[in-house]
């Protein structure tokens with residue numbers, strides 16, 4: 032399936048990054064950069080009864096759809112997109128940095144971090160330690176660990192490294208057994224992601240969130256990921272007590288990204304947003 036292909040490619044990519052001087056450069060950049068913002072804390076503080084906190088994703092392409100908008104071929108203004116998210120109520124931004132399958136870039140992460148005061152998640156396929164230094168050096172406040180992609184030992188060690196670097200970990204699950212692995216082996220896992228997308232078929236189903244959420248202790252923050260397209264979806268998530276939601280496609284493909292952001296959150300876009308392209 033696609034995840035296996037991506038992981039294979041990611042490991043090959045990492046083999047070219049294993050020089051001591053690269054790690055030393057990243058550590059120096061981390062030392063000279065600003066400290067991370069609290070990702071989980073921000074989500075918790077900005078959610079309300081009618082809407083989970085929004086993590087809005089800067090996503091240029093996906094393996095199933097290719098470019099999400101044809102005009103991205105000529106111009107992809109990642110900072111303008113992130114700014115629209117922020118101005119219309121997103122609590123945090125997720126930035127895809129994988130080049131091969133999502134046409135992302137670590138530079139997008141750094142640019143967005145510099146431009147905005149809200150926390151950023153580095154959306155990557157983490158398979159080696161160097162990537163955590165890269166994430167932090169480019170401004171990440173949180174990273175994603177995909178439970179289906181990692182051994183138990185890696186989950187534990189990568190989470191420890193993430194914490195050491197001052198970032199938060201979002202654990203992504205899709206099946207009961209993956210969720211149980213996290214709950215059993217990572218006692219301090221605060222942010223639990225439930226990916227509604229089946230990586231074999233690419234179909235999304237919000238019921239995955241409702242099913243898995245029942246097993247999650249109430250002291251955790253639940254993040255519903257993928258396939259969230261309408262205000263009706265968001266209301267169902269809010270009713271189920273879901274704390275946060277990760278949305279890419281629906282926002283990126285909207286005629287007006289800012290208006291769609293506000294719409295998902297049940298707000299009307301402000302005057303500042305009107306008349307924008």
Ligand SMILES: O=P(O)(O)OC[C@@H](O)[C@@H](O)c1c[nH]c2ccccc12
Pocket residue numbers: 088090154155203226256257258259277278279280281
């Ligand atoms: O574009 P969507 O359906 O709103 O989904 C966003 C996000 O959940 C999705 O991009 C995603 C979830 N987990 C991932 C892991 C890697 C890459 C991408 C993802």
